[in-house]
Amino acid sequence: MSDAVQSWLRRIGPAWAAVAALVGGLPMGGQAAAAVPLEVRAAEAERIAAIRRASAAAVAIFAGEAGGGSGVLIAPDGWALTNFHVVQPAGVAMTCGLADGRLYDAVLVGLDPTGDVALVKLLGRNDFPHVPLADSDAVEPGDWCFAAGNPFLLATDLVPSISAGIVSGTHRYQEPAGTLLEYTDCIQVDAAINPGNSGGGLFDAVGRLIGVNGRASFEKRGRVNVGAGYAISANQLRNFLGCLMGGRLCDHATLGATVGTAADGRVVVSDILQSSDAWRRGLQYDDEIVALAGRPVRTVNAFKNVLGTLPAGWQVPLVYRRDGRQEQMLVRLAGVHAPADLARLVAGGAEPPGEEQGPNPGETPLPEPIRGVYEPRPGFVNYHFNRLQRDRVARTIADRHASRSSGPWTLAGRLADGAEFRLELSDSQATIDLPTGTSVLDADGPLDANPVPPGSGGLLAALAVWRQLVTQGPAAVGSTTYFGTAARDPWHIDPADGERVDVLETAVAGVEARFAVDAAGRLCWIDLWTSPEADPCEIRFAHPTENEPGAMTVHRGPELFGRFLIESVEPAGAMP
Amino acid sequence: MNHRLLCVAAWATLVAAITQGGESGPQQVIADAARRVVKLYGSGGFRGLEGYQTGLLIAPNGRILTVASTVLDAGEVDCVLDDGRRYAARLVGIDPQRELALLEITAEDLPAFTLDPAGPLAATGTRVIALSNMFGVAVGDERVTAQRGVIAAVVPLQARRGAAEAPFQGEVYVLDCTTNNPGSPGGALIDSGGRLVGMLGKELRSTTAGIWLNYAIPAAELCRGCDTILGGVAAGPAQPVEPFDLRLLGAVLVPDLLDRTPPFVESIDPGSPAERAGLRADDLLIAVGPLSVTTRAAVEQAVGRLAVGDPLTFVVIRGGGLVELDLGPRPPAAVRQPAAGGRP
Structure with missing residues (x-):
């Protein structure tokens, strides 16, 4: 369907609800029916089709005695989104029903407890009906929308209930309930959201997923719909999807600073941790926050809304104002929780899942359907899927570098000032010749002892580990896991941008590093820490185009170490 | 009207609805009205009393109409405009009968609704959008909540006794959607063209x-409320309406002295409707209409809920047997008259 038609349908949604009422409410003969304009018939057919598509992708989740809820399929191989609070009582294995009347086994993959999101995978097919994620920032109050789910667990035949309404508000902030479950930047709807709708999809007029329903205002009205339901936005879900698909226990981000409203209404830094990246980048008390991650911040709620959509570990742009001057910086976001605390909260005070909490194959056998697709491990919800994602990224890297031998790689070119540099990477060592001198790193030894070249924060170590990942494969290099996804360019966090890059996380020989790899297996950026407290070495690659050579920009914290224009690479294509 | 004509009318409405949607869709209407x-x-925030509600700008110079409530008890009320600007609002006056309050902020050139005193009542079936500060979910420059619905009935608020107590007894729009939540009072009800309904x-x-x-509350009633407040018409306190009582029919029950006083008839006024219907002293009431009653309080509640004209029937126990009595339609409730005094 064309964008124009979609936009038209979205706009006339409520109008054609009136149409439906009139058509349904008036006695009409056969001739009269023929008089209905084609546009109206087309709109009606489109609505029916949208509801049909959404229904097919709606999942009824059964959690045994604990009840159940809803979910929504987003990919043909069975990935389904739902709420954390829906799957929490179900454990790692659950039964799911689809509108085709069939039951499917499903396994828990990833959790975002703070955002109340869970990812499960339905098993047994690779052609599941599914819906695409829409750009939820394009949603406006007044837009037509509908929910498909399993309210009051009515769907005994597994066909979901549909409730229609309009978008009542966007970018709503809902305080955390208890210690977890903060609903930020959510979509408010007047479509009936009742117990059991939790985890189900909220769809736009053409059946695209704009959110996952999870909460409603109840207060003194009892636990039934009172005309205010809240859905986690599709754009927030998209930010966390990589982390969830990697079988992780995902955490939300904190700036390490709190903000408040000044007397004149400005949003200013009211407190800041000196251990935070924002502090090291130079953010101070009373600085006015102007924008975060590319979105304007005019209220404290807006700040919390933006922050709540971001995963821990991402680097995002922050615009602030001090003494009338506007400045911007890239700031690295820490996790809201310590990993062990998050695990404890999820387990409800018990031990972290994956240790005592998870099923132990030696004692309690795993339910038959999920054997082979579930693997407990501390820090992960289901490590099996982390390995799958890591190996998938490994294959894209291997495909790109299939012809690269394990012999030495050499890169040569010029610095921004025209001076030459030469870089050589081999199994045993990494060497760089710079106008300021030559630095050598023993690639077999500890990598954190002597970050070279001096001032870079560990440029040679970062490149040496990348070469190991390429030549040996991620499984053989220290502890390498799949981190999730992140923006290709942290300066441009487009929340609706489907083109995110995969990130691998490696701990080896005393250093920790993240490597961002695009779908073509090309390296996009590296962050490497020789010490958790110190600023990392940040390397950003610009890939060569027809007109431009490739380039490599190296920062340590705010300090530019150097910009390297790469003029020759041996063997060809080894880097970046 | 034959079917074909109806269809033509329906078709015209459809086309109009779609055209309107194309020119100024609900998104734009909501954005403008908000x-x-x-x-x-204001004050509140405890024991189920919310400290927040909604108001309507009704003049560019900062006149705001809202409901009279405990939120306004604070004297000074914080008012936040759609664009996030914050003002201290001053109470101009109250119309206690309609429970309306007029506030004022010091501002100019504000977008405002037009109140049409001659505006007709909207018809049942009109599509409407409600805009309100429901649940306080929108703060600062965040836009208020929008909900869609239909006017399901236009009826007097003089609801059945015991159903709802409100001083205002005139006609109101009953809606098919859950618009009236904490924070909603004072919110706007608009039609598809954005006009205040x-x-x-x-x-x-x-x-x-x-x-x-x-x-x-219909827009025309809001106009009258404003006139009352601005015109300095000292609208007296709302007239309390007594719940319907059996004494109006001439029947007196035994005094309600116990927790569960059995509903015996104490006495019957001679010549009263109760006597004519056959009710006697010492009868024990066990049913009012279809409801079984076991206490005096239950009788009062059941009788109090009857609307004018509803059939009033009793079942009583008399001499070990059951007797059914028909007292005819419920007469109008009497409005409490001021006690007769010596003053003119």
């Missing part, structure tokens, strides 16, 4: 069924 709605914050009323809940009423 600029005329303000969030109000009414204002969401104070929360009203049936004391027996526990059901909340979703309703709005």
Whole structure:
């Protein structure tokens, strides 16, 4: 369907609800029916089709005695989104029903407890009906929308209930309930959201997923719909999807600073941790926050809304104002929780899942359907899927570098000032010749002892580990896991941008590093820490185009170490 | 009207609805109207009393109409415009009968709703959008909540006794959607063209069924309320309406002295409707209409809920047997008259 038609349908949604009422409410003969304009018939057919598509992708989740809820399929191989609070009582294995009347086994993959999101995978097919994620920032109050789910667990035949309404508000902030479950930047709807709708999809007029329903205002009205339901936005879900698909226990981000409203209404830094990246980048008390991650911040709620959509570990742009001057910086976001605390909260005070909490194959056998697709491990919800994602990224890297031998790689070119540099990477060592001198790193030894070249924060170590990942494969290099996804360019966090890059996380020989790899297996950026407290070495690659050579920009914290224009690479294509 | 004609009319409406949607869709209508709605914050915030509600800008110079409530008890009320600007609002006056309040902020050139005193009542079936500060979910420059619905009935708020107590007894719009929530009172009810149809009323809940009423006060009534306040017409306190009582029919029950006083008839006024219907002293009432009653309080509640004209029937136990009595339609309730005094 064309964008124009979609936009038209979205706009006339409520109008054609009136149409439906009139058509349904008036006695009409056969001739009269023929008089209905084609546009109206087309709109009606489109609505029916949208509801049909959404229904097919709606999942009824059964959690045994604990009840159940809803979910929504987003990919043909069975990935389904739902709420954390829906799957929490179900454990790692659950039964799911689809509108085709069939039951499917499903396994828990990833959790975002703070955002109340869970990812499960339905098993047994690779052609599941599914819906695409829409750009939820394009949603406006007044837009037509509908929910498909399993309210009051009515769907005994597994066909979901549909409730229609309009978008009542966007970018709503809902305080955390208890210690977890903060609903930020959510979509408010007047479509009936009742117990059991939790985890189900909220769809736009053409059946695209704009959110996952999870909460409603109840207060003194009892636990039934009172005309205010809240859905986690599709754009927030998209930010966390990589982390969830990697079988992780995902955490939300904190700036390490709190903000408040000044007397004149400005949003200013009211407190800041000196251990935070924002502090090291130079953010101070009373600085006015102007924008975060590319979105304007005019209220404290807006700040919390933006922050709540971001995963821990991402680097995002922050615009602030001090003494009338506007400045911007890239700031690295820490996790809201310590990993062990998050695990404890999820387990409800018990031990972290994956240790005592998870099923132990030696004692309690795993339910038959999920054997082979579930693997407990501390820090992960289901490590099996982390390995799958890591190996998938490994294959894209291997495909790109299939012809690269394990012999030495050499890169040569010029610095921004025209001076030459030469870089050589081999199994045993990494060497760089710079106008300021030559630095050598023993690639077999500890990598954190002597970050070279001096001032870079560990440029040679970062490149040496990348070469190991390429030549040996991620499984053989220290502890390498799949981190999730992140923006290709942290300066441009487009929340609706489907083109995110995969990130691998490696701990080896005393250093920790993240490597961002695009779908073509090309390296996009590296962050490497020789010490958790110190600023990392940040390397950003610009890939060569027809007109431009490739380039490599190296920062340590705010300090530019150097910009390297790469003029020759041996063997060809080894880097970046 | 034959079917074909109806169809033509329907078709015209459809085309109009779509054309309107194309020119100024609900998104634009909501965005425009929301600029005329303000969030109000005052006293409250405990024991189920919200400290916030909604108001309507009704003049460019900062006149705001809202409901008279405990939120305004603070004297000074915080008013937040759609664009996030914050003002201190001053109470101009109150219309106690309609439970309306007029506030004022010091501002100019504000977008405002037009109140049409001659505006006709909207018809049942009109599609409407409600805009309100529901649940306080929108703060600062965040836009108020929008909900869509239909006017399901246009009826007097003089609801059945025991169903809802409100001083205002005139006609209101009853809505098919849950618009009346904490914070909603004072919200705007607009039609598909963005015209003000009414204002969401104070929360009203049936004391027996526990059901909340979703309703709005018609725009013309709002005009009268404004006139009352601005014209300095000293609107007296609302006239209390006595619940219907069996004494109006000439029947006196035994005094309600116990927790569960059995509903015996103490005496019957001679020549009263109760006597004519055959009710006698010492009868024990066990049913009012279809409801069984075991206490005096239950009788009062059951009788009090009857609307004017409802059939009034009793079942009593007399001499060990059951007797059915028909007292005819319920007469109109008497309005309490001031006690007759010596003053003119």
